[in-house]
Amino acid sequence: MGPPARTASPPAGGGLADDPLDELARRLDGFVAVAVHPDEIAAILESDGMTDEHIRLTYGRADSFSLAEDLYARVERRHPEPSAPPSGAWHSELAGCLLRGLVFALPGLAYVLAAPLLAAQHGRFGLPAGTVPLLAGAVTGWVWNQALSHRAYTWLGLGDRAAAARALLIGAPAGALAGTAVALATAAPGELPAAVFAAGQSLYLAAATVLLVLGRERALLGALLPLTGAVPALRWDLPDVLRAGLLLASLAASVALAALVLRPGARRGAAGRGGPPRAASLPYGLFGLGSGVLVLHAGVADTLVTGAGAVIALTLSMGPAEWLLHRFRYGALARLRTLTTAREFRRAVTGTLVLCLGGYLTVLLALTLAATLAWPGAPLPTLPRLVTLLLIGTVLWLGLLLQAFGAVLSAATVCLLAAAAQTVHPAAGPLTAGGAAAVLAALTCALLVRPTAHRA
Template sequence: MSGSLWMPPGSGPDTLPAIPRQRTPSWAAPDPVDELAERLDDFVAAAVHPDEIAALLESDGLSDDQIRERYGVKNSFALAEELYERVERRHPEPEGPVHDPWQVGLLGCLLRGVVFALPGFGYVLGAPFLAGPRGDLGLPAGTVPLLAGALAGWTWNQGLAHRAYSWLGLGDRPAARHSLLIGTLLGVLLGTLVASAVAGTAHPTAVVFAAGQSVYLGAATVLLVMGRERALLAALSPMAVGAVFTFVHPVPDAARLILLLGSLTVVALLGLREVAPRKGRGELRDQPRWTRSRPTTTGPRLTASLPYALFGLGTGVLVVYASLGDALTGDQQSAIAAPAAVALTLSMGPAEWLLYRFRSGSLAGLRSSSTPKAFWRTTARTVVQCLTGYLASLLVLSVLTSALWPHAQSLGGIRLAGLLLLGVVLWTGLLLQSFGAVAGAATVCCAAALAQTLALVTHTGDPHRVGLIVYGTAAATLAALVCALLGRATAHR
């Protein structure tokens, strides 16, 4: 019938005609979000979660103000969700081998672990110079100022290292060297003053030893930040060999002093050489080409390094208490270099390598997972494997150091369990630090250190049992924080 309306097949009186999608007129300006989606099409299509796109936008330097002005949305997360909705999911396989920036050699990480542990032999060589009656808290002579100076150094140098690494990340190597030079001098002064303040009835040689300890910690931080681990290892080797020799044959005090001062002098000179200002074009050659014409105008905030310093303080106190249980009942050589502390220090080499392995595994999980839940499961499985590997290495090192260390107490059930729980605290804390969640890790570790300090001062319970409770609580809290971050793509940047 010529007067009826034509209706498509399958439509009827109860079916409304489809409303055509609005189209942008040809004369109208293109949608900037569409243009951005087209430009980032491959990346957005392969994204597992909008947070992954937000991380890319932030890394490109887009601020929230720029995003509101250009694209008319609230912030980077809102823009990421808009792009995620507009682009169809695709997960293409790369044409060639995928670049993995987290692939590192095991040998280099083990070398750093050895470098961390070698200074402990300095206390073995210096034991005769610290001889005397037991001092405060019933500890061997000179222990309190040495511990106080060491904790001050660990705290200060953790924050200093973060600030120097921040400058290096900005491509400003001269500024990194300058911060290390000034920071190291201040750190040496701080460590010496703290040791002097708590010296009490200790012999003056303990304060002198603590001052040398502060010099070493500062110079070693410089060398480690600037990637000079091999030079540091070479400087410490004669002192370490001399300390091992004392276990089998008496060594004259003069020889001990020469070995200690010789290694300290070499490490200090090497560190000074790294941070000494370059003359002429030497400063310019140290900078990447892209930064030479536009020097850095704004550097990292000082407060940004504070959580890293507090994390160093908290973990340092916990490691010290792991050896204090032996020092309270052992000889004076156990005061600083107890087998538990040595094992924990050596384990930092495998810990670092396994952290890199986890980051590599999470990168592979981002490529292979198609949903946030699948990504969380993949990263959770990887973190369990890496943590298990670290605890296995810590267990082996603990057994070996206890067997080889003279007059060391055998590892019991409570002592071993506490040591492994402390290992969980250290590794998960380092993992959170790599996630950028160092504030949470620092808070938990400092709270655990405070709780254990109060228990020691008030003589509440057996130190090993108290440590077991404190380490277990801290480990569970840090593990919960890790689980909360595993599924967030932005945490794996």
């Protein structure tokens, strides 16, 4: 909450106070008392239009930073106690994040069901036949739906759920068409089955985006249940008709549920105001492109099952990753209210960052080993592959953290450069991922150790 008054005008009646700085300190007492660093005070002074000339003439200080330091020294720190989270908050948030991780990973079973249906003779670029249109359609969907999700979430943040639904109603089908068109355009002769599957994949991604943005994770989980038929397919051969039926049932359920929740967006005039600028969503799409390509590279292993285990682990880990992002943010806010110096805050936030990142990498490692052991006949990943996977996980988690604090363009740029370098030189995977992780770690520390980064 801001100060009761944020103005430097002289008091009404009478002349100036004996010391104008004392008067300003009284007026800004509520804000200055909870500031962790003088920079927070300088920012509010500048936002109120105080120029350096005004500060020199009125308060005898050189600039806003000098004035802020004096105010910071004059007012005693009075940080309110952090409010206790609601009962069971961490448990409910963890359950929700784990549910999201599950619905992120379950679609991978569709590839197990579809594998015999997509068999072809010749592949390209050293990949199995049909891989190129599948990857092209998937990456297109990731880019489009990341940007679309940001725009819809922005509408939700403005309190206009109908406008968010309207944006999804227009954007989701357009994304499905774009993914289908790219898959068909990149399909070679003999890869038509893969292109058809990629079209279904694009349609599913559009429907899943709608359900996830509008908070219908449980409904999406129900739509994905037919895909669990892939579990027996890991050991036994299933009839092609049954495989196709399970895939179509899950796709149809996802699309039907998405259409159902989009009814508010179909109402006339639901779009409301002109809305946030579309260009603001572009960096989120670029981040989806970079991170998606990195995940695909993690799935390119010496054997199919090793690569599949890495991708399964990364997708399942997104649930715990989201929860740990919440933990970091809440932990930083609690320390912002209780600590009295910027040095204490920097140390505390750095420690919280290390613990949360370490927790995520521990979960990712455990999921990787579990996925490998659960896959029949899968060899354990080598140490270099594990190191590369953990570095990619570091890039993804730190990128998501920067995105949550508004530094999405920086995160997207680093991910895109890393993805491009790894595409050009696949053998340089550990070096590329390590460099990207180091850059993102430096950016994170530079941004998030500042108290002002955590002020709402």
